[in-house]
Amino acid sequence: MNDFDGLLAQVRETSIHRATTTETYAELYRQLLCDSLQHNASHIHLHCSPTELVIRYRVLDKLRLRAILPVEASDGLYKAIKQQFHLDQFERRRTQDGRTVYQAEGGKRSIRVSIIYALHGPAGVLAWEKHDQKCLQLHELGLLADQEALFNQMLRHRRGFLVVSGYGRAGRRTLGHAALLAAKSDGREVLSLEWGPSRPLPGILQCDVSGPSGVSQLDWILAALRRRPDAVFIEYAGNQDTIGELIAAARGSCLVVVSMERGFEHLIDYLRCKAIPRSVSTQAVLGGVGQRLIPRVCSNCTTIYTPKDSELRQLRIRCEAPSRLSFARGTGCSECRGTGRSGFVGVHEVAVMNDDLRTMFLQKSPPEAIRQHLLDRGMTTYYESTIQKLVAREIASTAAVAYCQHLWRELKGWITVDPDSGLARRTDRSDLEH
Ligand SMILES: [Zn+2]
Numbered sequence: 001m002n003d004f005d006g007l008l009a010q011v012r013e014t015s016i017h018r019a020t021t022t023e024t025y026a027e028l029y030r031q032l033l034c035d036s037l038q039h040n041a042s043h044i045h046l047h048c049s050p051t052e053l054v055i056r057y058r059v060l061d062k063l064r065l066r067a068i069l070p071v072e073a074s075d076g077l078y079k080a081i082k083q084q085f086h087l088d089q090f091e092r093r094r095t096q097d098g099r100t101v102y103q104a105e106g107g108k109r110s111i112r113v114s115i116i117y118a119l120h121g122p123a124g125v126l127a128w129e130k131h132d133q134k135c136l137q138l139h140e141l142g143l144l145a146d147q148e149a150l151f152n153q154m155l156r157h158r159r160g161f162l163v164v165s166g167y168g169r170a171g172r173r174t175l176g177h178a179a180l181l182a183a184k185s186d187g188r189e190v191l192s193l194e195w196g197p198s199r200p201l202p203g204i205l206q207c208d209v210s211g212p213s214g215v216s217q218l219d220w221i222l223a224a225l226r227r228r229p230d231a232v233f234i235e236y237a238g239n240q241d242t243i244g245e246l247i248a249a250a251r252g253s254c255l256v257v258v259s260m261e262r263g264f265e266h267l268i269d270y271l272r273c274k275a276i277p278r279s280v281s282t283q284a285v286l287g288g289v290g291q292r293l294i295p296r297v298c299s300n301c302t303t304i305y306t307p308k309d310s311e312l313r314q315l316r317i318r319c320e321a322p323s324r325l326s327f328a329r330g331t332g333c334s335e336c337r338g339t340g341r342s343g344f345v346g347v348h349e350v351a352v353m354n355d356d357l358r359t360m361f362l363q364k365s366p367p368e369a370i371r372q373h374l375l376d377r378g379m380t381t382y383y384e385s386t387i388q389k390l391v392a393r394e395i396a397s398t399a400a401v402a403y404c405q406h407l408w409r410e411l412k413g414w415i416t417v418d419p420d421s422g423l424a425r426r427t428d429r430s431d432l433e434h
Pocket residue numbers: 298299300301302330331332333334335336337338340341
C-alpha cells in the first residue's frame with residue numbers, strides 16, 4: 001500500500017465521523033494530484049452520489065475508477081481544492097472555474113478545475129493542461145473572407161441558435177471554441193460544455209460533461225444555464241429534453257452554439273422536441289457553419305508548378321489565363337516522413353437562416369431541397385472553398401481531387417478561377433451557353 005492508499009483509508013475511517021482534519025484534506029488533495037500524474041491521468045473526476053464520493057481518472061480517453069470515499073469527505077476535499085484555486089468557499093449554485101500551477105517532480109504543471117453543482121452535491125473535474133495545444137481564433141480557421149464575415153455577423157447576435165457541423169474529427173470543437181473566443185472578446189460571459197478532454201481556452205470556463213456518471217447531461221446543461229452565460233458552446237446535445245432547454249435559452253438571452261455531425265440542411269431533424277413547436281425552434285435558428293479538413297502541403301518540401309490542362313479539366317476548373325496559375329505539391333522530406341503533407345486545411349460552408357428557409361423547415365422540406373436553396377442563393381460551397389485553397393497553394397491538386405470527387409454530381413457546371421484574385425466561383429452550364 002503506498003502513501004496515497006494509506007491516506008485514503010485514513011480518510012475513509014475518519015470522515016464518516018466528520019473527524020478528518022483540514023490538514024488531512026489538504027494532504028489528500030496534494031497526493032491526489034501526485035497520484036494522478038503517476039497514473040498518467042489527464043483528468044481527475046470527482047462525483048458525489050447520495051452516499052459516496054467517487055474519484056475517477058481519465059487515462060488515454062478512458063475513465064478508470066480510482067477510489068470511493070464516504071460522501072462526508074466531499075465537503076472537506078472541495079474546501080481544500082477551492083482554497084488552492086482561490087475560489088469562493090461558500091458558492092453552492094454557480095459553476096466555478098479556476099487555474100493554478102502545481103510543482104510536480106518533472107517541473108511545473110498547470111492544472112485547472114471546474115466545479116458544477118448537481119443534484120447530489122458538487123461534481124468537479126481537475127484537468128492537467130497541455131501547453132503544446134493552441135486554440136485557434138476565428139480568423140485563423142481558414143474561412144474565406146465572405147464566410148468569415150457571415151460567421152462573425154451571426155456571432156454578434158445576443159441570442160439564437162447556431163450550429164457548427166462536420167463529420168468525425170473535422171474540428172467542430174475548434175469551430176465552437178473560436179466562436180466562444182469571438183464572443184468573449186466582445187465582453188460576453190461564455191461557457192463551454194465538452195465531451196471528453198479538451199485543450200485549455202484562456203479565460204473560458206470549460207466543463208467536461210462526459211465524465212461523472214450519475215450526473216445526467218440535462219443536469220449539467222441546467223447547471224450551466226443557471227449561470228446565465230451570454231454564450232455557450234455545447235458539444236453533444238442528443239436528446240429532446242436537452243434540446244428543449246437549449247432552444248429556451250436561445251430564445252432568451254443566450255447565444256447557443258451546438259456541435260452537430262450532419263450539415264445545416266439536416267438541422268430540423270435534430271431540433272425535434274415535443275415540448276416546443278417546430279415554428280418556435282426554427283425561429284431561434286441563426287444559421288450554421290460546416291467544416292471539412294483536407295491535408296495541407298508540407299511547407300518544408302513544397303514545389304510550385306504550372307498545372308496541366310488535364311489537371312484543370314479533372315477539377316472542372318476554367319481559367320482565362322491558365323499559364324498564370326500555379327499549384328503546389330509536396331515532394332516528400334524527413335519532416336513529413338515522405339508524404340508531402342503536414343497538418344490540415346479547413347474548407348467551409350456558411351448557411352445563414354432566412355424567411356424562405358424557415359418556411360422550408362416548417363414544411364418539412366427534404367435536406368436536398370434545402371441545400372439546393374442555399375446553392376441557388378449563392379452560398380460558397382466546400383467545392384469552391386477547396387479550389388480557392390488549391391489556387392492559394394495550401395493544398396495539392398491530388399488532395400483536391402480526392403476530396404472533390406464526391407461533390408462532382410452537385411456541381412452542374414464549372415468553377416471559374418480568376419488567376420489574379422484567386423477567387424473561384426461556380427458557373428452553371430446555362431450561364432456558359434449564353
Ligand atoms: Zn515535407
